[in-house]
Amino acid sequence: MAREKIVEQYDVVIIGGGPAGLSAAIYAGRARLNTLLIEKALIGGLATYTNEISNYPGFPNDPKGEEITNLMKEQAKNLGVKFKLTAVSSVDLKGEEKIVETFRNKYVAKTVIIATGGRPRTTGAEAEENYLFDKGISFCATCDAAANTDKHVVVIGSGDAAIEEGMFLTKFASKVTVSVMHDEGIMDCNEIAKQAALANPKMDFVWNTVAKRFEGDGHLDTVVLKNVKTDEEIPIKCDNCFEFIGYLPNSELFEGQIEMTSRKYIPVNEKKETNLDGVFAIGDVTDKWLKQVATAVGDGAIAGTAVERYIAEKEIFDTRIMQKEKPGLIYVYNAIDAEGRDFLAHIESIETQFDTKIVVNRIDTYKSNGLAMKLGLDKVPAVVLTKEGTIMHKLYELNEEEILKYL
Numbered sequence: 387m388a389r390e391k392i393v394e395q396y397d398v399v400i401i402g403g404g405p406a407g408l409s410a411a412i413y414a415g416r417a418r419l420n421t422l423l424i425e426k427a428l429i430g431g432l433a434t435y436t437n438e439i440s441n442y443p444g445f446p447n448d449p450k451g452e453e454i455t456n457l458m459k460e461q462a463k464n465l466g467v468k469f470k471l472t473a474v475s476s477v478d479l480k481g482e483e484k485i486v487e488t489f490r491n492k493y494v495a496k497t498v499i500i501a502t503g504g505r506p507r508t509t510g511a512e513a514e515e516n517y518l519f520d521k522g523i524s525f526c527a528t529c530d531a532a533a534n535t536d537k538h539v540v541v542i543g544s545g546d547a548a549i550e551e552g553m554f555l556t557k558f559a560s561k562v563t564v565s566v567m568h569d570e571g572i573m574d575c576n577e578i579a580k581q582a583a584l585a586n587p588k589m590d591f592v593w594n595t596v597a598k599r600f601e602g603d604g605h606l607d608t609v610v611l612k613n614v615k616t617d618e619e620i621p622i623k624c625d626n627c628f629e630f631i632g633y634l635p636n637s638e639l640f641e642g643q644i645e646m647t648s649r650k651y652i653p654v655n656e657k658k659e660t661n662l663d664g665v666f667a668i669g670d671v672t673d674k675w676l677k678q679v680a681t682a683v684g685d686g687a688i689a690g691t692a693v694e695r696y697i698a699e700k701e702i703f704d705t706r707i708m709q710k711e712k713p714g715l716i717y718v719y720n721a722i723d724a725e726g727r728d729f730l731a732h733i734e735s736i737e738t739q740f741d742t743k744i745v746v747n748r749i750d751t752y753k754s755n756g757l758a759m760k761l762g763l764d765k766v767p768a769v770v771l772t773k774e775g776t777i778m779h780k781l782y783e784l785n786e787e788e789i790l791k792y793l
């Protein structure tokens with residue numbers, strides 16, 4: 387018989403414990419939200435795969451990625467964030483209550499922050515699936531460089547990660563052969579990395595090539611490259627191959643529920659809100675230009691703050707604005723707009739006439755646009771009339787007598 391899942395309630399559930407998720411956890415924890423972070427593999431995410439992070443502000447001594455993320459984890463824990471090391475297997479994010487499930491638990495949350503990051507892309511070459519990870523194809527120089535001491539390795543790709551990790555590999559391997567799909571001298575990495583790589587005596591380059599086939603008896607021993615101009619096959623005998631050809635977003639879990647780009651990244655607005663109310667997305671899983679630890683951390687700060695604001699506004703909206711006890715009048719205006727400000731006197735006049743028979747709320751969109759958005763207004767100023775917590779009328783032509791007719 388299937389075991390019943392343990393149900394737990396949270397203000398915010400963060401899916402993914404990379405730099406983005408950890409930063410969001412710190413901000414949510416600091417805002418005293420009841421926060422859970424779920425991570426299926428390593429706390430620290432992709433940042434733990436890199437040997438040195440030399441571009442994260444405030445850390446001038448090229449720390450390992452995990453040194454930075456371990457500090458983030460400690461900070462989040464100190465702020466009361468709970469951690470679970472398990473995979474999220476399903477989500478239901480459309481309703482007011484967000485459901486996040488793991489093998490044993492069901493988490494019910496007011497908000498969810500998706501921080502599932504990305505994963506390395508593979509080449510799709512023949513027989514690649516037979517040699518992944520411990521059978522000869524790696525995606526992590528930090529993890530596997532030492533095991534390749536005095537060996538010959540092939541690196542596929544010429545972006546920043548490929549060339550920087552390739553150079554790191556030269557500290558261990560006897561030779562690093564790099565397959566580059568472009569013409570001689572053209573690489574996708576930054577100019578400094580390119581010049582350093584070209585000058586590195588342990589590195590050589592096979593230009594105009596892509597991976598065609600992987601071969602070996604149980605373990606990879608040959609990468610067969612193909613010249614994209616001549617179709618010539620070039621077998622390279624090697625001990626291991628490292629693929630650094632980009633990433634794919636870890637967004638499969640959310641397909642069919644959340645809006646995505648054609649490449650399956652999640653688009654967000656400046657508050658990191660997705661198209662679903664109460665669901666935020668941050669870091670490498672989102673459709674963004676620069677995927678780095680620093681930008682992931684910035685995203686987390688925004689989302690961690692935005693969830694706090696979202697929960698507070700929702701509380702006010704549900705209990706005060708959409709109260710059910712009396713007929714309601716909600717006046718939505720922008721305080722920096724003269725027309726909206728001037729009409730406040732008429733709202734006060736209506737409030738006086740009806741005394742305690744109606745509940746009047748004023749929302750200044752300059753201070754709190756979120757509340758106004760929830761009312762689904764086309765423009766402001768506007769008056770919204772409610773009965774038993776339901777919107778009855780939205781009035782955009784503001785005239786005291788006209789409003790009185792509806793009350």
Ligand SMILES: Cc1cc2nc3c(=O)[nH]c(=O)nc-3n(C[C@H](O)[C@H](O)[C@H](O)COP(=O)(O)OP(=O)(O)OC[C@H]3O[C@@H](n4cnc5c(N)ncnc54)[C@H](O)[C@@H]3O)c2cc1C
Pocket residue numbers: 401402403404405406407424425426427428429430431432433434435436438439440441442472473474475501502503504505525526527547551636639668669670671677678679680682
């Ligand atoms: C080789 C390499 C070198 C790099 N070098 C640098 C560098 O020098 N400087 C720099 O700034 N950036 C660097 N980066 C990029 C940087 O690591 C990423 O941009 C950053 O880690 C993105 O953070 P993130 O939190 O969005 O995602 P990730 O770090 O990918 O974290 C996402 C986390 O979500 C978890 N997850 C996914 N699905 C689930 C699920 N269903 N349930 C639970 N958990 C889940 C994953 O296990 C993962 O831990 C490098 C990346 C690589 C691969």
